[in-house]
Amino acid sequence: MAVIVRAGAAPLWWPGLLAAAVGAFVPGLTGRRVGLLAGAALFLVAAAVVALLRTGRYAELAEGAARAGRSDFLQDRAVTVRNWRRGHRWWLLGAFVAAVASGFLVPGAGGLVLAGSGAGLWAKAVRIGRRERRDDVLYWVRTDWVVRGRPAGKQVKAYRTTGPAAGDAAPGGARRRSR
Template sequence: MAVVVRAGAAPLFWAGVCAAGIGALVPGLTGRRIGGLAGAALFLVALAVVFYARRGRYAALVGSAARAAKLDVLQDRAVSVRAWRRGHRWWLLLAPAAAVASAFAVPIAGGLLLAGCGAGLWLKAAWVGRRELAGGVLLWVRVDWLDARAGRPAGKTVKGFRTTGIAAGDAAPGGARRRTAALV
Protein backbone atom coordinates (compact mmCIF):
# COMPACT_ATOMS: atom_id res chain seq x y z
CA MET A 1 0.00 0.00 0.00
CA ALA A 2 2.84 2.37 0.79
CA VAL A 3 4.18 1.55 -2.66
CA VAL A 4 1.22 3.27 -4.28
CA VAL A 5 1.63 6.29 -2.01
CA ARG A 6 5.31 6.46 -2.84
CA ALA A 7 4.92 5.83 -6.59
CA GLY A 8 4.40 9.49 -7.42
CA ALA A 9 6.91 10.93 -4.97
CA ALA A 10 10.09 10.68 -7.05
CA PRO A 11 8.64 11.82 -10.39
CA LEU A 12 6.86 14.78 -8.80
CA PHE A 13 9.83 15.82 -6.68
CA TRP A 14 12.45 15.62 -9.43
CA ALA A 15 10.19 17.16 -12.06
CA GLY A 16 9.52 19.98 -9.62
CA VAL A 17 13.22 20.52 -8.93
CA CYS A 18 13.96 20.60 -12.66
CA ALA A 19 11.04 22.98 -13.29
CA ALA A 20 12.27 25.25 -10.48
CA GLY A 21 15.76 25.23 -12.00
CA ILE A 22 14.40 26.15 -15.41
CA GLY A 23 12.16 28.75 -13.78
CA ALA A 24 15.19 30.34 -12.17
CA LEU A 25 16.49 31.21 -15.64
CA VAL A 26 13.40 33.33 -16.40
CA PRO A 27 13.16 36.73 -14.66
CA GLY A 28 9.34 36.65 -14.65
CA LEU A 29 6.92 39.39 -13.65
CA THR A 30 7.67 39.32 -9.92
CA GLY A 31 11.42 38.70 -10.09
CA ARG A 32 13.51 35.77 -8.97
CA ARG A 33 13.76 36.77 -5.31
CA ILE A 34 10.02 37.03 -4.73
CA GLY A 35 9.46 33.92 -6.84
CA GLY A 36 11.99 31.99 -4.77
CA LEU A 37 10.47 33.10 -1.47
CA ALA A 38 6.96 32.33 -2.69
CA GLY A 39 8.19 28.96 -3.95
CA ALA A 40 9.74 28.13 -0.58
CA ALA A 41 6.47 28.96 1.16
CA LEU A 42 4.49 26.92 -1.38
CA PHE A 43 6.91 24.01 -0.95
CA LEU A 44 6.28 23.91 2.81
CA VAL A 45 2.51 24.34 2.46
CA ALA A 46 2.24 21.63 -0.22
CA LEU A 47 4.43 19.27 1.83
CA ALA A 48 2.22 19.72 4.91
CA VAL A 49 -1.08 19.46 3.03
CA VAL A 50 -0.09 16.30 1.14
CA PHE A 51 1.43 14.71 4.24
CA TYR A 52 -1.57 15.34 6.50
CA ALA A 53 -4.32 14.72 3.93
CA ARG A 54 -6.43 11.63 4.69
CA ARG A 55 -4.22 10.42 7.52
CA GLY A 56 -7.32 9.63 9.55
CA ARG A 57 -8.62 7.34 6.81
CA TYR A 58 -5.22 5.63 6.56
CA ALA A 59 -5.11 5.13 10.34
CA ALA A 60 -8.64 3.68 10.36
CA LEU A 61 -7.80 1.26 7.54
CA VAL A 62 -4.54 0.25 9.25
CA GLY A 63 -6.40 -0.36 12.50
CA SER A 64 -8.91 -2.66 10.80
CA ALA A 65 -6.40 -4.48 8.56
CA ALA A 66 -6.99 -8.21 8.19
CA ARG A 67 -4.55 -10.97 7.39
CA ALA A 68 -4.33 -11.64 3.64
CA ALA A 69 -6.19 -14.76 2.60
CA LYS A 70 -5.09 -17.25 -0.02
CA LEU A 71 -7.59 -15.85 -2.51
CA ASP A 72 -6.53 -12.20 -2.09
CA VAL A 73 -4.69 -10.96 -5.15
CA LEU A 74 -1.67 -8.86 -4.19
CA GLN A 75 0.78 -7.50 -6.74
CA ASP A 76 4.50 -6.86 -6.72
CA ARG A 77 6.03 -3.47 -6.05
CA ALA A 78 7.25 -2.96 -9.60
CA VAL A 79 3.82 -3.75 -11.05
CA SER A 80 2.12 -1.33 -8.65
CA VAL A 81 4.55 1.49 -9.43
CA ARG A 82 4.29 0.89 -13.17
CA ALA A 83 0.47 0.83 -13.05
CA TRP A 84 0.28 4.03 -11.00
CA ARG A 85 2.72 5.90 -13.22
CA ARG A 86 1.01 4.65 -16.38
CA GLY A 87 -2.36 5.76 -15.03
CA HIS A 88 -1.00 9.21 -14.17
CA ARG A 89 1.35 9.73 -17.10
CA TRP A 90 -0.53 12.77 -18.43
CA TRP A 91 -0.43 14.46 -15.04
CA LEU A 92 3.26 13.64 -14.70
CA LEU A 93 3.91 15.24 -18.09
CA LEU A 94 1.62 18.26 -17.81
CA ALA A 95 2.44 19.29 -14.24
CA PRO A 96 6.12 20.14 -14.92
CA ALA A 97 5.13 21.92 -18.13
CA ALA A 98 2.63 24.02 -16.17
CA ALA A 99 5.27 24.71 -13.51
CA VAL A 100 7.73 25.92 -16.15
CA ALA A 101 5.02 28.02 -17.82
CA SER A 102 4.16 29.62 -14.47
CA ALA A 103 7.78 30.79 -14.23
CA PHE A 104 6.96 33.62 -16.62
CA ALA A 105 4.73 35.08 -13.90
CA VAL A 106 6.39 33.88 -10.67
CA PRO A 107 9.78 32.23 -11.26
CA ILE A 108 10.70 29.08 -9.33
CA ALA A 109 7.40 28.93 -7.39
CA GLY A 110 5.54 26.40 -9.55
CA GLY A 111 8.46 23.99 -9.56
CA LEU A 112 8.86 24.16 -5.80
CA LEU A 113 5.12 23.61 -5.37
CA LEU A 114 5.41 20.43 -7.42
CA ALA A 115 8.50 19.35 -5.48
CA GLY A 116 6.63 19.93 -2.22
CA CYS A 117 3.86 17.59 -3.35
CA GLY A 118 6.43 14.90 -4.11
CA ALA A 119 8.18 15.38 -0.77
CA GLY A 120 4.83 15.17 1.03
CA LEU A 121 4.06 11.86 -0.65
CA TRP A 122 7.45 10.53 0.34
CA LEU A 123 6.90 11.58 3.98
CA LYS A 124 3.46 9.96 3.99
CA ALA A 125 4.96 6.71 2.69
CA ALA A 126 7.61 6.90 5.41
CA TRP A 127 4.84 7.43 8.00
CA VAL A 128 3.03 4.33 6.72
CA GLY A 129 6.36 2.47 6.82
CA ARG A 130 6.83 3.35 10.48
CA ARG A 131 3.34 1.99 11.21
CA GLU A 132 4.23 -1.18 9.30
CA LEU A 133 7.44 -1.64 11.29
CA ALA A 134 5.64 -0.99 14.57
CA GLY A 135 3.05 -3.65 13.73
CA GLY A 136 5.57 -6.07 12.23
CA VAL A 137 3.49 -6.40 9.03
CA LEU A 138 3.37 -5.15 5.47
CA LEU A 139 0.14 -3.45 4.43
CA TRP A 140 -1.41 -4.30 1.07
CA VAL A 141 -4.44 -3.24 -0.92
CA ARG A 142 -6.21 -5.93 -2.91
CA VAL A 143 -5.74 -5.36 -6.64
CA ASP A 144 -9.46 -5.51 -7.34
CA TRP A 145 -10.07 -2.71 -4.79
CA LEU A 146 -7.24 -0.49 -5.95
CA ASP A 147 -7.98 1.68 -8.94
CA ALA A 148 -4.48 2.37 -10.26
CA ARG A 149 -5.69 5.20 -12.46
CA ALA A 150 -7.26 7.01 -9.52
CA GLY A 151 -4.18 6.33 -7.39
CA ARG A 152 -6.07 6.27 -4.12
CA PRO A 153 -4.83 3.53 -1.80
CA ALA A 154 -7.30 4.79 0.82
CA GLY A 155 -10.13 5.74 -1.54
CA LYS A 156 -13.81 4.84 -1.42
CA THR A 157 -13.36 1.52 -3.22
CA VAL A 158 -10.83 0.30 -0.64
CA LYS A 159 -12.75 -1.57 2.04
CA GLY A 160 -9.70 -2.46 4.10
CA PHE A 161 -6.02 -3.26 4.05
CA ARG A 162 -4.52 -6.72 4.06
CA THR A 163 -1.42 -7.69 6.01
CA THR A 164 1.38 -10.13 5.40
CA GLY A 165 4.61 -10.82 7.18
CA ILE A 166 7.35 -8.21 7.02
CA ALA A 167 9.47 -10.42 4.72
CA ALA A 168 6.74 -10.99 2.12
CA GLY A 169 6.92 -9.47 -1.32
CA ASP A 170 9.58 -7.33 -2.92
CA ALA A 171 8.86 -4.11 -1.00
CA ALA A 172 10.34 -2.99 2.28
CA PRO A 173 8.22 -1.15 4.88
CA GLY A 174 7.36 2.28 3.50
CA GLY A 175 7.25 1.10 -0.10
CA ALA A 176 10.97 1.19 -0.87
CA ARG A 177 12.67 -1.55 -2.85
CA ARG A 178 13.73 -4.45 -0.68
CA ARG A 179 17.50 -4.68 -0.46
CA THR A 180 18.80 -8.21 -0.83
CA ALA A 181 22.19 -9.40 0.26
CA ALA A 182 24.60 -9.98 -2.59
CA LEU A 183 25.59 -13.57 -3.11
CA VAL A 184 29.30 -14.14 -2.92
Template sequence: MGRGAQSLARVAVIVRAGAAPMWWPGLLAAAIGALVPGLTGRRIGLLTGAALFLVTMAVVALARGGRYAALARGATRAGRTDFLQDRAVTARNWRRGHRWWLLGAFLAAVASACVLPGAGGLLLAGAGAGLWAKAVRIGQWERRDDALYWVRTDRVERGRPAGKQIEAYRTTGPVAGDAAPGGARRSR
Protein backbone atom coordinates (compact mmCIF):
# COMPACT_ATOMS: atom_id res chain seq x y z
CA MET A 1 0.00 0.00 0.00
CA GLY A 2 1.16 3.50 -0.67
CA ARG A 3 1.88 6.25 1.78
CA GLY A 4 -1.18 7.11 3.85
CA ALA A 5 -3.14 4.13 2.54
CA GLN A 6 -5.23 2.16 5.00
CA SER A 7 -7.06 -1.12 4.77
CA LEU A 8 -10.80 -0.77 5.30
CA ALA A 9 -13.42 -3.43 6.06
CA ARG A 10 -17.18 -3.06 5.70
CA VAL A 11 -18.98 -2.50 9.00
CA ALA A 12 -22.08 -4.44 7.92
CA VAL A 13 -19.98 -7.39 6.75
CA ILE A 14 -18.18 -7.58 10.10
CA VAL A 15 -21.49 -7.53 11.95
CA ARG A 16 -23.08 -10.07 9.60
CA ALA A 17 -20.06 -12.41 9.67
CA GLY A 18 -21.15 -13.88 12.99
CA ALA A 19 -24.79 -14.44 12.07
CA ALA A 20 -24.52 -17.74 10.19
CA PRO A 21 -21.92 -19.34 12.49
CA MET A 22 -24.28 -18.74 15.41
CA TRP A 23 -27.61 -19.40 13.66
CA TRP A 24 -26.97 -22.83 12.12
CA PRO A 25 -25.03 -24.38 15.03
CA GLY A 26 -27.65 -22.93 17.36
CA LEU A 27 -30.45 -24.63 15.46
CA LEU A 28 -28.45 -27.87 15.36
CA ALA A 29 -27.84 -27.68 19.12
CA ALA A 30 -31.56 -27.00 19.69
CA ALA A 31 -32.49 -30.02 17.56
CA ILE A 32 -30.03 -32.23 19.46
CA GLY A 33 -31.34 -30.81 22.73
CA ALA A 34 -34.93 -31.54 21.75
CA LEU A 35 -34.02 -35.24 21.58
CA VAL A 36 -32.90 -35.26 25.23
CA PRO A 37 -35.63 -35.24 27.89
CA GLY A 38 -33.54 -33.15 30.34
CA LEU A 39 -34.37 -32.31 33.95
CA THR A 40 -37.23 -29.95 33.16
CA GLY A 41 -38.74 -31.82 30.22
CA ARG A 42 -38.83 -30.95 26.53
CA ARG A 43 -41.84 -28.66 26.65
CA ILE A 44 -40.47 -26.36 29.34
CA GLY A 45 -37.00 -26.42 27.77
CA LEU A 46 -38.25 -25.48 24.30
CA LEU A 47 -40.63 -22.80 25.61
CA THR A 48 -37.79 -21.32 27.67
CA GLY A 49 -35.58 -21.54 24.59
CA ALA A 50 -38.16 -19.69 22.48
CA ALA A 51 -38.33 -16.90 25.06
CA LEU A 52 -34.53 -16.75 25.25
CA PHE A 53 -34.37 -16.64 21.43
CA LEU A 54 -36.62 -13.57 21.27
CA VAL A 55 -34.95 -11.75 24.15
CA THR A 56 -31.42 -12.49 22.89
CA MET A 57 -32.31 -11.46 19.35
CA ALA A 58 -33.69 -8.12 20.55
CA VAL A 59 -30.76 -7.43 22.88
CA VAL A 60 -28.11 -8.25 20.27
CA ALA A 61 -29.93 -6.32 17.52
CA LEU A 62 -30.27 -3.19 19.66
CA ALA A 63 -26.96 -3.34 21.54
CA ARG A 64 -24.68 -0.34 20.92
CA GLY A 65 -27.11 1.02 18.33
CA GLY A 66 -26.45 4.58 19.46
CA ARG A 67 -22.70 4.10 19.03
CA TYR A 68 -23.15 2.73 15.51
CA ALA A 69 -25.43 5.65 14.62
CA ALA A 70 -23.00 8.22 16.05
CA LEU A 71 -20.09 6.74 14.12
CA ALA A 72 -22.19 6.69 10.95
CA ARG A 73 -23.16 10.36 11.38
CA GLY A 74 -19.53 11.36 11.87
CA ALA A 75 -18.21 9.32 8.95
CA THR A 76 -15.64 10.85 6.62
CA ARG A 77 -14.96 10.08 2.98
CA ALA A 78 -12.42 7.30 2.29
CA GLY A 79 -9.24 8.33 0.52
CA ARG A 80 -8.28 7.32 -2.99
CA THR A 81 -5.37 5.25 -1.72
CA ASP A 82 -7.41 3.30 0.84
CA PHE A 83 -7.64 -0.44 0.24
CA LEU A 84 -11.16 -1.93 0.44
CA GLN A 85 -11.12 -5.44 1.87
CA ASP A 86 -13.22 -8.10 0.12
CA ARG A 87 -16.35 -9.42 1.81
CA ALA A 88 -14.99 -12.98 1.90
CA VAL A 89 -11.73 -11.89 3.53
CA THR A 90 -13.54 -9.87 6.19
CA ALA A 91 -15.91 -12.73 7.02
CA ARG A 92 -13.07 -15.28 7.06
CA ASN A 93 -11.00 -13.11 9.41
CA TRP A 94 -13.93 -12.70 11.80
CA ARG A 95 -14.68 -16.43 11.80
CA ARG A 96 -11.04 -17.39 12.30
CA GLY A 97 -10.74 -15.00 15.22
CA HIS A 98 -13.86 -16.40 16.87
CA ARG A 99 -13.70 -20.11 15.95
CA TRP A 100 -12.86 -21.34 19.45
CA TRP A 101 -15.50 -19.14 21.02
CA LEU A 102 -18.08 -20.44 18.53
CA LEU A 103 -17.07 -24.05 19.19
CA GLY A 104 -17.31 -23.50 22.95
CA ALA A 105 -20.72 -21.86 22.59
CA PHE A 106 -21.98 -24.78 20.50
CA LEU A 107 -20.71 -27.35 23.00
CA ALA A 108 -22.22 -25.40 25.90
CA ALA A 109 -25.54 -25.20 24.04
CA VAL A 110 -25.55 -28.96 23.48
CA ALA A 111 -24.52 -29.64 27.09
CA SER A 112 -27.27 -27.36 28.42
CA ALA A 113 -29.80 -29.81 26.99
CA CYS A 114 -29.30 -31.94 30.10
CA VAL A 115 -31.12 -29.25 32.07
CA LEU A 116 -33.25 -27.31 29.56
CA PRO A 117 -33.65 -29.22 26.28
CA GLY A 118 -33.12 -26.96 23.27
CA ALA A 119 -32.81 -23.72 25.26
CA GLY A 120 -29.06 -23.23 24.81
CA GLY A 121 -29.26 -23.82 21.09
CA LEU A 122 -32.11 -21.35 20.68
CA LEU A 123 -30.16 -18.81 22.72
CA LEU A 124 -27.21 -19.17 20.32
CA ALA A 125 -29.51 -18.99 17.30
CA GLY A 126 -31.09 -15.83 18.74
CA ALA A 127 -27.67 -14.18 18.92
CA GLY A 128 -27.12 -15.02 15.25
CA ALA A 129 -30.53 -13.66 14.28
CA GLY A 130 -29.80 -10.47 16.25
CA LEU A 131 -26.52 -9.93 14.40
CA TRP A 132 -28.32 -10.44 11.09
CA ALA A 133 -31.00 -7.90 12.11
CA LYS A 134 -28.30 -5.39 13.12
CA ALA A 135 -26.59 -5.82 9.73
CA VAL A 136 -29.92 -5.25 7.98
CA ARG A 137 -30.41 -2.04 9.97
CA ILE A 138 -26.93 -0.83 9.00
CA GLY A 139 -27.85 -1.66 5.39
CA GLN A 140 -30.94 0.55 5.71
CA TRP A 141 -28.75 3.41 6.91
CA GLU A 142 -26.41 2.82 3.96
CA ARG A 143 -29.31 2.96 1.49
CA ARG A 144 -30.71 6.07 3.17
CA ASP A 145 -27.36 7.88 3.10
CA ASP A 146 -26.40 6.45 -0.31
CA ALA A 147 -23.01 5.47 1.13
CA LEU A 148 -21.29 2.37 2.45
CA TYR A 149 -19.65 2.44 5.91
CA TRP A 150 -16.12 1.16 6.36
CA VAL A 151 -13.79 0.88 9.34
CA ARG A 152 -10.01 0.63 9.53
CA THR A 153 -8.98 -3.01 9.90
CA ASP A 154 -6.17 -2.17 12.33
CA ARG A 155 -8.71 -0.61 14.71
CA VAL A 156 -11.21 -3.47 14.71
CA GLU A 157 -10.41 -5.30 17.93
CA ARG A 158 -11.95 -8.74 18.46
CA GLY A 159 -14.44 -8.19 15.64
CA ARG A 160 -16.11 -5.12 17.15
CA PRO A 161 -16.73 -2.43 14.52
CA ALA A 162 -18.10 -0.02 17.14
CA GLY A 163 -15.59 -0.51 19.95
CA LYS A 164 -13.86 2.18 22.00
CA GLN A 165 -10.82 2.29 19.71
CA ILE A 166 -12.97 3.18 16.66
CA GLU A 167 -12.94 6.95 16.20
CA ALA A 168 -14.87 7.28 12.95
CA TYR A 169 -16.15 5.36 9.99
CA ARG A 170 -15.16 6.00 6.40
CA THR A 171 -17.64 6.14 3.54
CA THR A 172 -17.58 5.26 -0.12
CA GLY A 173 -20.17 5.32 -2.84
CA PRO A 174 -22.86 2.63 -2.86
CA VAL A 175 -21.19 0.54 -5.60
CA ALA A 176 -17.75 0.20 -3.94
CA GLY A 177 -16.66 -3.20 -2.75
CA ASP A 178 -18.19 -6.57 -3.40
CA ALA A 179 -21.01 -6.56 -0.82
CA ALA A 180 -24.47 -5.05 -1.05
CA PRO A 181 -25.79 -2.68 1.64
CA GLY A 182 -26.22 -4.71 4.81
CA GLY A 183 -23.23 -6.94 4.06
CA ALA A 184 -24.93 -9.53 1.87
CA ARG A 185 -23.37 -10.82 -1.32
CA ARG A 186 -23.93 -8.42 -4.18
CA SER A 187 -26.21 -9.94 -6.81
CA ARG A 188 -24.61 -10.12 -10.21
Protein backbone atom coordinates (compact mmCIF):
# COMPACT_ATOMS: atom_id res chain seq x y z
CA MET A 1 0.00 0.00 0.00
CA ALA A 2 2.84 2.36 0.79
CA VAL A 3 4.27 1.51 -2.63
CA ILE A 4 1.25 3.13 -4.30
CA VAL A 5 1.68 6.26 -2.18
CA ARG A 6 5.41 6.40 -2.84
CA ALA A 7 5.03 5.72 -6.60
CA GLY A 8 4.05 9.32 -7.25
CA ALA A 9 6.74 10.96 -5.16
CA ALA A 10 9.66 10.85 -7.62
CA PRO A 11 7.60 11.70 -10.74
CA LEU A 12 6.40 14.83 -8.94
CA TRP A 13 9.63 15.77 -7.16
CA TRP A 14 12.15 15.74 -10.04
CA PRO A 15 9.99 17.39 -12.73
CA GLY A 16 8.93 19.92 -10.08
CA LEU A 17 12.54 20.83 -9.37
CA LEU A 18 13.25 21.02 -13.10
CA ALA A 19 10.25 23.30 -13.66
CA ALA A 20 11.34 25.49 -10.73
CA ALA A 21 14.85 25.74 -12.17
CA VAL A 22 13.45 26.72 -15.57
CA GLY A 23 11.20 29.28 -13.88
CA ALA A 24 14.14 30.74 -11.99
CA PHE A 25 15.72 31.84 -15.29
CA VAL A 26 12.57 33.66 -16.45
CA PRO A 27 11.91 37.11 -14.97
CA GLY A 28 8.10 36.63 -14.97
CA LEU A 29 5.48 39.19 -13.97
CA THR A 30 6.26 39.17 -10.26
CA GLY A 31 10.03 39.00 -10.53
CA ARG A 32 12.34 36.15 -9.59
CA ARG A 33 12.71 36.93 -5.91
CA VAL A 34 8.98 37.24 -5.20
CA GLY A 35 8.22 34.18 -7.36
CA LEU A 36 10.78 31.97 -5.66
CA LEU A 37 9.79 33.13 -2.17
CA ALA A 38 6.14 32.47 -2.96
CA GLY A 39 7.16 29.12 -4.41
CA ALA A 40 9.06 28.23 -1.24
CA ALA A 41 6.00 29.04 0.88
CA LEU A 42 3.76 27.06 -1.48
CA PHE A 43 6.24 24.16 -1.36
CA LEU A 44 5.82 23.93 2.41
CA VAL A 45 2.03 24.25 2.21
CA ALA A 46 1.72 21.63 -0.55
CA ALA A 47 4.02 19.20 1.26
CA ALA A 48 2.06 19.57 4.50
CA VAL A 49 -1.35 19.26 2.84
CA VAL A 50 -0.40 16.19 0.81
CA ALA A 51 1.33 14.53 3.77
CA LEU A 52 -1.65 15.04 6.07
CA LEU A 53 -4.45 14.43 3.57
CA ARG A 54 -6.63 11.38 4.35
CA THR A 55 -4.42 10.14 7.18
CA GLY A 56 -7.53 9.19 9.14
CA ARG A 57 -8.72 6.91 6.35
CA TYR A 58 -5.29 5.24 6.16
CA ALA A 59 -5.30 4.66 9.92
CA GLU A 60 -8.88 3.34 9.83
CA LEU A 61 -8.05 0.84 7.09
CA ALA A 62 -4.85 -0.22 8.86
CA GLU A 63 -6.74 -0.87 12.09
CA GLY A 64 -9.13 -3.21 10.28
CA ALA A 65 -6.40 -4.98 8.32
CA ALA A 66 -6.70 -8.74 7.97
CA ARG A 67 -4.06 -11.33 7.20
CA ALA A 68 -3.70 -11.89 3.45
CA GLY A 69 -5.33 -15.12 2.34
CA ARG A 70 -4.51 -17.49 -0.47
CA SER A 71 -7.16 -15.94 -2.69
CA ASP A 72 -5.71 -12.42 -2.36
CA PHE A 73 -3.69 -11.28 -5.36
CA LEU A 74 -0.80 -9.04 -4.26
CA GLN A 75 1.54 -7.42 -6.80
CA ASP A 76 5.27 -6.93 -6.67
CA ARG A 77 6.57 -3.44 -6.00
CA ALA A 78 7.98 -2.96 -9.50
CA VAL A 79 4.68 -3.91 -11.16
CA THR A 80 2.72 -1.58 -8.90
CA VAL A 81 5.04 1.36 -9.53
CA ARG A 82 5.04 0.74 -13.29
CA ASN A 83 1.24 0.51 -13.42
CA TRP A 84 0.77 3.66 -11.34
CA ARG A 85 3.19 5.68 -13.44
CA ARG A 86 1.72 4.45 -16.72
CA GLY A 87 -1.77 5.26 -15.54
CA HIS A 88 -0.81 8.77 -14.49
CA ARG A 89 1.76 9.71 -17.15
CA TRP A 90 -0.51 12.21 -18.93
CA TRP A 91 -1.45 13.87 -15.65
CA LEU A 92 2.21 14.10 -14.72
CA LEU A 93 3.12 15.54 -18.12
CA GLY A 94 0.28 18.06 -17.90
CA ALA A 95 1.34 19.09 -14.40
CA PHE A 96 4.92 19.58 -15.58
CA VAL A 97 3.84 21.70 -18.55
CA ALA A 98 1.56 23.78 -16.31
CA ALA A 99 4.40 24.26 -13.80
CA VAL A 100 6.79 25.42 -16.52
CA ALA A 101 4.14 27.72 -18.02
CA SER A 102 3.37 29.23 -14.61
CA GLY A 103 7.03 30.23 -14.42
CA PHE A 104 6.26 33.04 -16.86
CA LEU A 105 3.85 34.54 -14.32
CA VAL A 106 5.37 33.59 -10.96
CA PRO A 107 8.90 32.23 -11.53
CA GLY A 108 9.53 28.86 -9.91
CA ALA A 109 6.30 28.73 -7.92
CA GLY A 110 4.50 26.08 -9.98
CA GLY A 111 7.52 23.81 -10.00
CA LEU A 112 7.98 24.14 -6.26
CA VAL A 113 4.31 23.26 -5.69
CA LEU A 114 4.83 20.15 -7.80
CA ALA A 115 7.99 19.27 -5.89
CA GLY A 116 6.19 19.92 -2.59
CA SER A 117 3.49 17.46 -3.58
CA GLY A 118 6.15 14.84 -4.25
CA ALA A 119 7.79 15.57 -0.90
CA GLY A 120 4.43 15.24 0.82
CA LEU A 121 3.82 11.84 -0.77
CA TRP A 122 7.26 10.71 0.30
CA ALA A 123 6.60 11.90 3.88
CA LYS A 124 3.27 10.05 3.90
CA ALA A 125 5.00 6.85 2.75
CA VAL A 126 7.60 7.28 5.50
CA ARG A 127 4.82 7.63 8.09
CA ILE A 128 3.17 4.46 6.76
CA GLY A 129 6.55 2.72 6.93
CA ARG A 130 6.91 3.67 10.59
CA ARG A 131 3.51 2.16 11.29
CA GLU A 132 4.48 -0.99 9.39
CA ARG A 133 7.68 -1.33 11.43
CA ARG A 134 5.78 -0.72 14.67
CA ASP A 135 3.14 -3.33 13.82
CA ASP A 136 5.75 -5.67 12.28
CA VAL A 137 3.69 -6.16 9.09
CA LEU A 138 3.46 -4.90 5.54
CA TYR A 139 0.11 -3.44 4.50
CA TRP A 140 -1.23 -4.40 1.09
CA VAL A 141 -4.24 -3.43 -1.00
CA ARG A 142 -5.84 -6.08 -3.14
CA THR A 143 -5.21 -5.14 -6.76
CA ASP A 144 -8.85 -5.54 -7.73
CA TRP A 145 -9.81 -2.92 -5.12
CA VAL A 146 -7.36 -0.25 -6.26
CA VAL A 147 -9.07 2.08 -8.70
CA ARG A 148 -7.01 4.78 -10.41
CA GLY A 149 -4.11 4.28 -8.02
CA ARG A 150 -5.93 5.28 -4.82
CA PRO A 151 -4.82 3.14 -1.88
CA ALA A 152 -7.49 4.63 0.42
CA GLY A 153 -10.35 5.08 -2.08
CA LYS A 154 -13.98 4.13 -1.56
CA GLN A 155 -13.50 0.73 -3.22
CA VAL A 156 -10.83 -0.28 -0.70
CA LYS A 157 -12.68 -2.12 2.04
CA ALA A 158 -9.68 -3.13 4.15
CA TYR A 159 -5.97 -3.65 3.95
CA ARG A 160 -4.29 -7.03 3.94
CA THR A 161 -1.16 -7.78 5.94
CA THR A 162 1.81 -10.03 5.46
CA GLY A 163 5.00 -10.46 7.39
CA PRO A 164 7.65 -7.77 6.96
CA ALA A 165 9.83 -10.08 4.84
CA ALA A 166 7.14 -10.72 2.20
CA GLY A 167 7.42 -9.29 -1.28
CA ASP A 168 10.09 -7.05 -2.73
CA ALA A 169 9.19 -3.87 -0.83
CA ALA A 170 10.54 -2.66 2.47
CA PRO A 171 8.31 -0.92 5.03
CA GLY A 172 7.30 2.45 3.60
CA GLY A 173 7.29 1.25 0.00
CA ALA A 174 11.01 1.52 -0.68
CA ARG A 175 12.94 -1.16 -2.57
CA ARG A 176 14.09 -3.96 -0.37
CA ARG A 177 17.85 -3.86 -0.16
CA SER A 178 19.61 -7.15 -0.81
CA ARG A 179 21.93 -8.32 1.91
